[in-house]
Amino acid sequence: MKAFFQKHGMSSAFILLFVLIFVFGGMYSRYMTNQIAVHAENNNVAEITHLEYNFDLATFIESPYIAEITYGDNFSQVILYIGQSFQINGIVSGIEPSSDELVAIQLLLTQEAGKYYNDASFVSYTPSSRTLVVQTNGFHGLITVTLDFSSDFSGVTYYNVVSHETYYEEHNYTGGAVPAVENYYMNGFIAGNINLDAVAGASYGTSPAMQGLVELLTLFQDAQTGGN
Amino acid sequence: MARFANAKAPFVRLSDEKGKDTKTIMRDFGIGLMLIVLFAWYKNGIMVYAAGNCSFLEMMYPLVFILLAGFLAVLMEGVFFYLTNPEARTFKGLKKLLETSYGFVPGVILALLLPLYTPIWILMFGVFMTTIVGKMLFGGFGHNIFNPAIIGRVAIMFTVFGVVLAAGGFMNPNEVIYDAYGGATPLTLFSQLRTINYDALVAPYGSLWNFFLGTIPGSLGETSALVIIIAYFWFVFRKVIKWFTPLIYIAVVFLLTWLIGIVNGEAGLWFPLYGILSGGLMYGAVFMSTEPVTTPRNPLGKIFFALFVGALTVLFRYIGVFPEGVATAIIVMNIFTMPIDKSTAVIRSTGLNKKTLVPFLMLVLLLLGIMVYAVLKSIDMYTLSTFMMGGWF
Numbered sequence: 001m002k003a004f005f006q007k008h009g010m011s012s013a014f015i016l017l018f019v020l021i022f023v024f025g026g027m028y029s030r031y032m033t034n035q036i037a038v039h040a041e042n043n044n045v046a047e048i049t050h051l052e053y054n055f056d057l058a059t060f061i062e063s064p065y066i067a068e069i070t071y072g073d074n075f076s077q078v079i080l081y082i083g084q085s086f087q088i089n090g091i092v093s094g095i096e097p098s099s100d101e102l103v104a105i106q107l108l109l110t111q112e113a114g115k116y117y118n119d120a121s122f123v124s125y126t127p128s129s130r131t132l133v134v135q136t137n138g139f140h141g142l143i144t145v146t147l148d149f150s151s152d153f154s155g156v157t158y159y160n161v162v163s164h165e166t167y168y169e170e171h172n173y174t175g176g177a178v179p180a181v182e183n184y185y186m187n188g189f190i191a192g193n194i195n196l197d198a199v200a201g202a203s204y205g206t207s208p209a210m211q212g213l214v215e216l217l218t219l220f221q222d223a224q225t226g227g228n
Numbered sequence: 229m230a231r232f233a234n235a236k237a238p239f240v241r242l243s244d245e246k247g248k249d250t251k252t253i254m255r256d257f258g259i260g261l262m263l264i265v266l267f268a269w270y271k272n273g274i275m276v277y278a279a280g281n282c283s284f285l286e287m288m289y290p291l292v293f294i295l296l297a298g299f300l301a302v303l304m305e306g307v308f309f310y311l312t313n314p315e316a317r318t319f320k321g322l323k324k325l326l327e328t329s330y331g332f333v334p335g336v337i338l339a340l341l342l343p344l345y346t347p348i349w350i351l352m353f354g355v356f357m358t359t360i361v362g363k364m365l366f367g368g369f370g371h372n373i374f375n376p377a378i379i380g381r382v383a384i385m386f387t388v389f390g391v392v393l394a395a396g397g398f399m400n401p402n403e404v405i406y407d408a409y410g411g412a413t414p415l416t417l418f419s420q421l422r423t424i425n426y427d428a429l430v431a432p433y434g435s436l437w438n439f440f441l442g443t444i445p446g447s448l449g450e451t452s453a454l455v456i457i458i459a460y461f462w463f464v465f466r467k468v469i470k471w472f473t474p475l476i477y478i479a480v481v482f483l484l485t486w487l488i489g490i491v492n493g494e495a496g497l498w499f500p501l502y503g504i505l506s507g508g509l510m511y512g513a514v515f516m517s518t519e520p521v522t523t524p525r526n527p528l529g530k531i532f533f534a535l536f537v538g539a540l541t542v543l544f545r546y547i548g549v550f551p552e553g554v555a556t557a558i559i560v561m562n563i564f565t566m567p568i569d570k571s572t573a574v575i576r577s578t579g580l581n582k583k584t585l586v587p588f589l590m591l592v593l594l595l596l597g598i599m600v601y602a603v604l605k606s607i608d609m610y611t612l613s614t615f616m617m618g619g620w621f
Contacts, residue, residue, distance in 0.1 A: 010319070
């Protein structure tokens with residue numbers, strides 16, 4: 001044994017060192033990686049419990065969403081007004097978060113915004129005439145529609161597609177005069193037909209954009225009339 | 229001057245300062261490097277621990293990781309000497325060889341180029357590539373053609389970088405908790421978005437001031453421009469490096485990035501500042517483009533080397549597979565160190581004449597060609613990106 005170590009002592013030391021570094025270093029880096037999940041769990045300071053449209057006529061233009069948030073170690077709850085860009089606009093009810101917790105909640109909302117984002121949005125509302133301006137992202141740009149609701153919101157007395165797509169000239173759409181696709185969806189909405197098929201021949205960006213708009217308008221109308 | 233071209237480096241002007249030798253240079257270099265090591269530990273360990281976001285063991289990991297890389301490099305050099313040099317069969321003989329080989333330095337430089345969550349076995353592989361392949365197989369200290377640490381970094385990037393990212397990647401626990409940037413470093417974000425927009429590129433990390441201080445995600449040693457600049461002044465003060473090499477390198481990247489911003493409709497100074505403060509540019513400029521062994525020896529050669537590395541860094545950021553172009557640019561230029569050194573040494577000693585004008589003009593034209601190509605590629609990229617986004621969304 002002694003002769004072996006005299007002859008191979010240095011090479012044995014090298015091998016031993018490499019094995020030790022490999023084993024204990026591997027354990028150390030594995031521990032580090034495992035800790036990432038632990039941190040993520042411990043620092044999950046906020047969670048979006050529920051998010052829905054805000055159809056309160058006094059606040060919905062500024063804050064089209066309302067979010068129920070569970071946050072903090074004690075699982076406190078707060079309901080917040082949320083803007084179109086998912087910024088926190090104010091508190092509806094619940095336990096007010098601290099400034100640090102608000103930062104964490106805002107980060108969460110920013111990260112999660114993509115899951116809830118709808119291309120269709122409200123632009124303005126005039127209470128005296130019940131005129132609502134809505135818009136959505138079409139294939140080329142914004143499609144803007146103005147609507148006047150009846151006094152009990154059960155019907156639409158007037159609508160106008162203010163800006164629209166130009167697919168007719170560009171895509172050889174033959175379904176009717178511009179803005180035929182927008183009119184098709186708006187007429188469907190007024191008639192109560194909300195599950196309209198995509199329009200063949202129209203650009204593939206316009207149909208989903210208008211479908212989203214009709215969906216938003218239907219929800220708005222239902223909320224005002226006490227429907228579903 | 230021409231007689232020094234292609235000879236073994238580093239050179240010490242003993243006539244200038246008595247008692248100054250390679251050991252002095254490496255000691256001074258080590259002091260500058262230690263500043264970066266301490267910052268890497270502070271940012272990824274101490275600061276996180278102070279915020280209550282990690283355990284003591286996690287706090288120690290960055291320091292252990294960096295020092296272990298240095299130790300592994302010495303150990304691997306020891307094995308190499310032991311296997312190849314009969315003098316190294318005794319502890320005394322091995323110690324003597326290791327003392328003049330400075331194996332610790334490239335190991336530490338490599339560790340500072342790697343993400344925090346690099347597994348130790350990958351570090352061992354990187355150090356092997358750095359020390360054995362990048363340095364010892366070329367003949368050891370002063371004989372290597374490529375920057376050894378970059379060989380290790382590139383080897384990891386091209387083979388097992390996915391494992392590094394899967395193990396945790398760049399984000400320390402503080403950055404994971406307040407992650408507003410989707411787990412990406414600034415240059416990764418830039419390569420994904422391909423947009424020149426302050427809100428998209430800088431705002432997720434706060435401001436450019438954070439880039440300067442180094443409180444942004446990135447490899448262990450490359451994030452803090454402030455600490456790297458302090459190290460730069462130390463090196464210049466101690467005459468470890470030539471003052472102009474990093475400045476020219478950074479200036480080329482700044483101007484070229486600014487030009488790319490202008491031709492793509494963004495003339496703001498924030499974009500070139502973003503370009504020089506993100507990624508490993510500052511670290512590469514101060515610690516690697518100045519390396520005495522693998523870069524030209526004469527001042528004119530150093531100027532050309534820095535100009536080319538700057539242009540290639542920008543080019544690789546736009547056409548490369550990886551978001552960063554510093555390591556690839558330096559390693560590519562390491563290949564041309566010898567011809568640049570030789571031709572510029574002749575130009576410097578004989579001046580511009582009939583014989584030297586042609587190689588000089590060729591170097592200038594090649595440099596301009598790379599710069600123009602980088603700008604053109606950026607236009608292609610943004611045009612394509614705009615087209616694709618317009619068509620799909």
